[in-house]
Amino acid sequence: MATVAAAPAATEVKADYEALCKKLKEVSALGGISGLLGWDELTMMPPGSADARAAQKAALAGVLHEKQTDAELGELLRRLQAANLEAAELGPYERATVREAARDYKKVTAVTKEMAQREAELESEGYQAWVKARQESNFAAFAPVLQEWLALRRQKAALVDASRPVYDVLLDDFEKGMTAARLDEIFGQVKEGLVPLLADLRARGKAPSDAWLKGDYDTDKQAELCNKVAVVLGFDLEKGRLDVSVHPFTGGSHPTDVRMTTRFKKDDLTEGITGAIHETGHSLYEQGRNQQYDGLPVNEALGMGVHESQSLLWERMVALSQPFSAFLLPLLREHFPSLPADKNPEDLYAALNIVKHPSDSSMIRVEADEVTYPLHIIIRYELEKALLEGKIAVDDLPKLWNQKMKEYLGCEPESDARGVLQDVHWSAGALGYFPTYSLGAMYACQLFKAAQVDLPTLDADIAAGNFAPLKAWLNEKVHKVGSLHPSGDELMKAVTGAPLDPQIFLDYLQQKYTKLYQL
Amino acid sequence: MATVAAAPAATEVKADYEALCKKLKEVSALGGISGLLGWDELTMMPPGSADARAAQKAALAGVLHEKQTDAELGELLRRLQAANLEAAELGPYERATVREAARDYKKVTAVTKEMAQREAELESEGYQAWVKARQESNFAAFAPVLQEWLALRRQKAALVDASRPVYDVLLDDFEKGMTAARLDEIFGQVKEGLVPLLADLRARGKAPSDAWLKGDYDTDKQAELCNKVAVVLGFDLEKGRLDVSVHPFTGGSHPTDVRMTTRFKKDDLTEGITGAIHETGHSLYEQGRNQQYDGLPVNEALGMGVHESQSLLWERMVALSQPFSAFLLPLLREHFPSLPADKNPEDLYAALNIVKHPSDSSMIRVEADEVTYPLHIIIRYELEKALLEGKIAVDDLPKLWNQKMKEYLGCEPESDARGVLQDVHWSAGALGYFPTYSLGAMYACQLFKAAQVDLPTLDADIAAGNFAPLKAWLNEKVHKVGSLHPSGDELMKAVTGAPLDPQIFLDYLQQKYTKLYQL
Structure with a gap:
C-alpha cells in the first residue's frame, strides 16, 4: 500500500523554525566570541600568549564546526526547505533565514575534515612562505603554495557545487549571487572607461597640490x-x-x-x-x-x-x-x-x-586612489580566474602581472616584491575576494x-x-x-x-x- | 567458562592517557576563552553589549558543560582509574592529572541540568535581591534567596557524595582536602589567640599614626x-x-x-x-x-x-x-x-x-586589617555551617551575626546593610568559600x-x-x-x-x- 506523506502542519513548521533559530543563535554567539578573540589578539593580548591563543582559537573553531555541521540542524533545514513557509506565516526575513542557513550548511558540510585541516595548516605555511618570498622578492619560493591553494580551491568548488564554474563557487563565499560572467561584464566596462581617463589625467591634467x-x-x-x-x-x-x-x-x-x-x-x-x-x-x-x-x-x-x-x-x-x-x-x-x-x-x-602618478606608489594597491584602485583589482581578478581555469600557469604569473600593470596602470613594478607578491590574500587561499573591493566602490x-x-x-x-x-x-x-x-x-x-x-x-x-x- | 579480563597493557594505558589529555586540553582552552570574556566584560566591553555578552557566555558555558560531561571522557577516566598507572610509567604529575580529572568529572556529572539552570538563574536573581536588600538594609528581602541556596547546596552535596557532611562536600569546590572538622580545629585555635590579642591591643596598645x-x-x-x-x-x-x-x-x-x-x-x-x-x-x-x-x-x-x-x-x-x-x-x-x-x-x-578600631570600619570585612580579618571569616564560617546543618534558622541570622560581631570583634554593626548583608558571596550560593581567605593568610x-x-x-x-x-x-x-x-x-x-x-x-x-x- 502506497502512503503519501501529509504536508506538515503550520504549527510543526513554526516549531521547526523556532528550533532552527535556537541552533543558529548558538552558532552566532560562539561566532561572536571568535570575533572578540580576534580583536583582542590584535589590540590587547600580551605577545607571549600567541601559542595559547592559537590553541584557544583552534578549540573554538572545532566547536563551531561541530555546531555548524550538526546533523539535527541539517534535518531541520531539510524539512523547512520542503515545507510551505508562507503558509506557516513565515515572513520574508524568516524565509531568508532558512535560505541563508541552508546555504551555509551546504557549504560547511561539503568540505571534508581533512581538507579543512589542510587549509588551516596551509594558511599558516602560506603566510610564512609569502613573508619570506616577498622579503627576497622571490616568486618561485611562493609558487608551490599558490599551486596547492589552486588545487584545494578547485577541489572545494567541486564538492560544493560541481555544476557551476569554479570561480563562481568561490566568489559565493565573499559575494553571494555574483558570477564571473557578470564580473567580466562589469569589469570590462570599468576598464574601458578608466584606462583612457587615467591616461588623459596624466597627459593633460593639472594635479592639485597637497x-x-x-x-x-x-x-x-x-x-x-x-x-x-x-x-x-x-x-x-x-x-x-x-x-x-x-x-x-x-x-x-x-x-x-x-x-x-x-x-x-x-x-x-x-x-x-x-x-x-x-x-x-x-x-x-x-x-x-x-x-x-x-x-x-x-x-x-x-x-x-x-x-x-x-x-x-x-x-x-x-x-x-x-x-x-x-x-x-x-x-x-x-x-x-x-x-x-x-x-x-x-x-x-x-x-x-x-x-x-606612475612614478610614485601607484603600483601598490593599498596606497592607490579611487581612480587607479579598480585597475589593480581587475588585474588580480583576471589573473586569479585564469589560474583557476587552468588558462595560465603559476610560473608565468610575474610576467603576466607586469604586462597587465603596464597596460592598465601605465607602470611596471621594479620587483616582484612590489608587484605580484605585494598582497597577502593568495597566501591564505582567498581566491575570489579581490573583486569585492571594487564592487564595494x-x-x-x-x-x-x-x-x-x-x-x-x-x-x-x-x-x-x-x-x-x-x-x-x-x-x-x-x-x-x-x-x-x-x-x-x-x-x-x-x-x-x-x-x-x-x-x-x-x-x-x-x-x-x-x-x-x-x- | 569464566573469563578473566587481562590487565590493559602499558601501551594501552598510555594511549588512554594521551586521549584523556587531548580532551582535557580542549576543555582548558575553552575555559581560557571564558576567562578572557570575563576580563573583557569588566575592563573593555561597551555597556550596551551586556545582553549579547550574556548570550555568548551562556553558549560557551553550554559547550564547556557538554565537553566536561562527555561520556567518552568518563570512559577514559574509568579505565585509567582501574589501571596500574605506575606500571605504565606515568609519573606523579600524570597520576595527579587522572586523579584531578576524575574528581572534576564526578562533580560536574553529579548535578542535573535542571539544577545547573536553576543555579545560574538564582545567581542573577540573588544578586539583584541582595543589592536591593542591602540598599534598604532589609534582611527579610534577602532571606528567601539564602533559603533556596541552602536547599540547592544540600541537594548538590547529596548528589556529589551523600556519605560526607554537606559542608565538607561544598568546601571541596574551593579548598580540596579540607574538612569542617579540621576547620573547627584551626579556627578554634585562631579565635582563642586573636580575641584576647585584639582586646589587648585596644586596651593597652599605642596605635601608630598614618x-x-x-x-x-x-x-x-x-x-x-x-x-x-x-x-x-x-x-x-x-x-x-x-x-x-x-x-x-x-x-x-x-x-x-x-x-x-x-x-x-x-x-x-x-x-x-x-x-x-x-x-x-x-x-x-x-x-x-x-x-x-x-x-x-x-x-x-x-x-x-x-x-x-x-x-x-x-x-x-x-x-x-x-x-x-x-x-x-x-x-x-x-x-x-x-x-x-x-x-x-x-x-x-x-x-x-x-x-x-571598633569605632571606625572594623565591622566591614573588606576593609579589615590582618588581625581582625580572620575573625570576620570565622563568624561567617560558623554561621554558614550551622545554617547548612540546620542548626540555626535563616531568620535568626541578623541577631546571631550581631552577637558574634560583639563577641569576637567588640563592635556591633548599626544596620544589617553593614552587618550580615555586607558581602555578596551568599547571593551567588558561595557557601564554603569564606574560609579560604584566612587559610590563605x-x-x-x-x-x-x-x-x-x-x-x-x-x-x-x-x-x-x-x-x-x-x-x-x-x-x-x-x-x-x-x-x-x-x-x-x-x-x-x-x-x-x-x-x-x-x-x-x-x-x-x-x-x-x-x-x-x-x-
Missing part, C-alpha cells in the same frame, strides 16, 4: 580628532569602542559590541583620518544591524562587497567630497593650529583627491546617488556636520535589511531601482576628476 | 607607581597586562596571558598600592604555572586558599614588612614629592600596619617563614628591591607544583615540613603587633 598638508602631527591629537569625527558620523560608544592597532580594522563580537581600530602616522594626517572614516563606515553597518533578527543569518551583512560599500561610501562619497572639506577644515585647524591660514575648503578637497557610488535624491539637503547637511540623515537612510535601506536579498544586485534594485550599474561610478569619476584636473 | 599619609594623590601617578612595583616584584608584561577596573582582580585566559587590574582612590595612597601588590601575588602564581603540563588539571592552582596565600604573601608578609618600607618610601617620594621629608621607613611601616605566613629559612638574605633583598630570589622560590615550591598535592595541608608538608599550623600565624601577629603597639 604639499601644504605635509608636516609633523602628534598622533595622540590625531587619534582625538578621529575619535571625534567617528562619533559625529554616528559611531555609538555605548555599542562599541575605538582603539589603536598596527592595521586598522573593524571587528567585535556583536552589533552592540563593535570594535574599531585606527592607526596614525606622524608625517601623514590624511591617512589616519580617511582610515578612521573608512572603518567608521564598516562600524555603522555593524551597529545598524536589525536587532529583531539578532543572531540569525538574515541579520548578517549581505557580503563583503556591500560591507565595503559602507566603508567606501563614508570614506569616498562623503569624506572626499567638497562639502565634507568645509566641515573638516575647521576641525583640522582646531587640532593643528599650525596649518597654513590661507587655505580654504577647496584647497583641502583638492589635496585629498590626488591621483597617484561601485555600490557605494550608486547608493550615494540614490541618497542624494532622497535627501535633497544632503550636501548642505554634510558641510554643516549633520550626518544623522544619511546614517538613518543607510540604516533603513541597507543596514537593517541585512541578508534579506540574495545578492548585491537585488539589494541595489530594492534601494536604487536598478542592479549595479558601473556607468554611475564611471560618470562620477569622470566628472569629478575632469574638474579637479582641469581637463 | 595621618601624614593622608592627602590628595593623582591617580595616574598612582597607577604608574603600582605598575612599576608590579614589574619589580616580577610581573611579566610579555605574559600579561595591567589595566584599571572598578574592582581589582586577576584574570586572563592562560598562564601566558594573565590580566591584572587595579583601582585607585585620590584620597588613599595605600589602598591602591596594597591592592596592586595583592593582585601581583595572584598573577605571579598564574604566570609561574608549569608549562610542561599546560592545559591539564594538575597544572591548575591547588585551590582558593593557596591562591590567596600567594596574594597575601606579597601583600602582607612582604609589603607590610619593615624591609619593604625601606624599599617603598623612596619610590613614594619619587612619585609624590609632597610627602613629609622627615618621615623614615619605620614611620611608613607603622602607618601601614594599623589595627582597625595562614598558608602565606607559614610559607614565608620557610622561605626565610631557605633564603637567609631575604630581608635585605626585600629592602634592596631584589624580589627575584623570593619569586624563584615560590615558582619552584608552589607555582610549578600546581595541583600535584591533593590538599593545602599536603602542600604545606612538602614545602615546610608540616601541615598548616595556625600557631605560626598567631605568633607572627603577636610578635609584630606587640612591638608596633608597644604592649
